[in-house]
Amino acid sequence: MQIVKDTVVTLDFTLKDDSGSILDTTEGDQPLVYIHGSNNLIPGLERELEGKSSGDSFEITIPPTEGYGERDEKKVISVSKDMFPSDQPVSAGTSYESEDNEGNPITIKVVEVNDKEVKVDANHPLAGVNLHFAVAVKDIRDATSDELAHGHVHGPGGHEH
Ligand code: ZN
Numbered sequence: 001m002q003i004v005k006d007t008v009v010t011l012d013f014t015l016k017d018d019s020g021s022i023l024d025t026t027e028g029d030q031p032l033v034y035i036h037g038s039n040n041l042i043p044g045l046e047r048e049l050e051g052k053s054s055g056d057s058f059e060i061t062i063p064p065t066e067g068y069g070e071r072d073e074k075k076v077i078s079v080s081k082d083m084f085p086s087d088q089p090v091s092a093g094t095s096y097e098s099e100d101n102e103g104n105p106i107t108i109k110v111v112e113v114n115d116k117e118v119k120v121d122a123n124h125p126l127a128g129v130n131l132h133f134a135v136a137v138k139d140i141r142d143a144t145s146d147e148l149a150h151g152h153v154h155g156p157g158g159h160e161h
Contacts, residue, residue, distance in 0.1 A: 001140045003052045005037030008153050010139035011049075016132040023126065033157030035143050042067045045133060057136040064128050071128035078117045090118055098122075 003009055010033050014025040026032055034040040036049065044066030048058070064070050084090045094110045100122075112119035144154065152159050 001054065003036050003049050003137070003140055006143045006148060007036045008141050008143045008147065009034055009036050009049065009137065010157065012136045012138060014134045016134075018130050018132070020132075023129075023131075030157055031138055033153045035147060035151070035153060038151060042131070044131075045135075049135070049137070052137050054137055054140050057134070059132070059134045062131040062133065064130065067131045068124040068126040068129065071123050075122040076111065076119065077122070078119045081113075081116055081118050084118060096120075 001007070010031050012026045012031050014027060015023045017023055036046065039046070041049070042062065044062035045060070047066075048060050048062075052058070081090065090110060090113050092110050092112055096108045096110075098106055098108045100106050106122055107125060109121045109125070110118055111121050147154050147158075150159070154160075
């Protein structure tokens with residue numbers, strides 16, 4: 001069986017940056033399980049997986065344009081300190097979960113704090129980063145109609161409901 005649209009793919013991966021530091025890995029953790037062709041992965045990785053078979057492994061370097069995008073300095077903005085909860089101190093390096101204008105989850109990182117304002121960076125943490133993936137395809141199966149309707153995988157590695 002090959003990876004085509006609407007198959008459920010189980011894979012192991014290790015992601016490194018240009019310096020060889022590991023940014024993310026499934027090693028010692030659950031493998032990644034996703035529905036192919038539903039934009040669940042970054043475009044460059046999903047395209048490379050197309051047509052691969054169970055047991056295949058490969059390495060690929062994905063530029064930011066095919067990954068998490070280039071850094072956008074317009075996403076580094078200063079906001080009033082009032083916008084943050086007053087019951088806990090705001091400090092540089094802290095990250096907050098938020099939403100963009102379309103309601104998608106984003107992470108906002110505090111880069112600088114003064115008396116009145118907080119400078120935050122809403123770029124994806126991996127924006128502007130070359131992504132070096134080592135991938136091993138473990139399993140491929142057809143997605144069920146329920147999974148396609150929900151847009152996510154059910155069972156091991158997916159939603160239990
Ligand atoms: Zn579901």
